[in-house]
Amino acid sequence: MAFQDRTLAIAFASLAVGLAVLGLKFFAWHLTGSIALYSDALESIVNVVTAIFALIAVRLAQRPADASLPYGYHKAEYFSAVLVGVMIIVAAILILREAYQGFLAPELPEAPVEGLAFSIVATLINVTWAQYLRRYGTRVRSPALVADAKHLMTDVVSTVGVIAGLVLVYATGIAALDSLLAALVAVNILWSGWGVIRESVGGLMDVAVPPETQKTIRDVIAQNADGAIEAHDIRTRQAGKLTFIDFHLVVPGTMSVEAAHAICDCLEAKLREAVEDVQITIHVEPENKAKHAGIVVL
Missing domain, CATH: 1.20.1510.10 (Cation efflux protein transmembrane domain)
Structure with a gap:
């Protein structure tokens, strides 16, 4: 305030x-x-x-x-x-x-x-x-x-x-x-x-964040998504002081909801440390949805 x-x-x-x-x-x-x-x-x-x-x-x-x-x-x-x-x-x-x-x-x-x-x-x-x-x-x-x-x-x-x-x-x-x-x-x-x-x-027009910020986001995801397979369709936009990030996180099909949620919590915490005033949306998908593109974790 x-x-x-x-x-x-x-x-x-x-x-x-x-x-x-x-x-x-x-x-x-x-x-x-x-x-x-x-x-x-x-x-x-x-x-x-x-x-x-x-x-x-x-x-x-x-x-x-x-x-x-x-x-x-x-x-x-x-x-x-x-x-x-x-x-x-x-x-x-x-x-x-x-x-x-x-x-x-x-x-x-x-x-x-x-x-x-x-x-x-x-x-x-x-x-x-x-x-x-x-x-x-x-x-x-x-x-x-x-x-x-x-x-x-x-x-x-x-x-x-x-x-x-x-x-x-x-x-x-x-x-x-x-x-x-x-x-x-x-x-x-x-x-x-x-x-x-x-x-x-x-x-x-929902312009993307600057290239250096995009690199920071991708590095944070790559370094803190242990247990996931990949992250793809990463999108960002700037609205005033807020930065919006959304992406798909592919996890093994046998992984429990609780484990997948824990990975998402970790990613959100690390992204908030790296990027100020950020809102994050993560869509979790099973491994058959992998595109073998974006950020490969495993």
């Missing part, structure tokens, strides 16, 4: 950070009138929406399985991440629209030092929080928090580019560069949005 409370608290904190950064960036835009800083502020609106989605998804994913969803609510975080990706793309389209308007009527931004100072402070907050969020989200295997962290880092990269570009705008006096910067920010955001959607759809 403490672990779940901390994850929820971090999701709340992410929303608070997003609101603070949003305020700083809009104030920077208000001071300068820069289209590039306006585009950066628009992206921060997406950060806030992202944090809201992540908060809802994390809270929902913590609900226990019930009769209507017997496998739990863990995939709620993938839906959140897909919505985040869509919001990122919408923000990019809005920024491209503003950039186009700026190309038609270019103007030099005002109050450069003050505006850039507020933008730099907002960026420092973002980069610090994104690094913490990424580490924690990866450790607890939360797709929503990881997606939030990735988008924050995209925001950081965009803002650093905007700040550097605005310095060039002020130095050269070429007002059209402000709109060009906004367009480049939009392209970067589009790429980020596509990446978030692609990874999240993989989770919704």
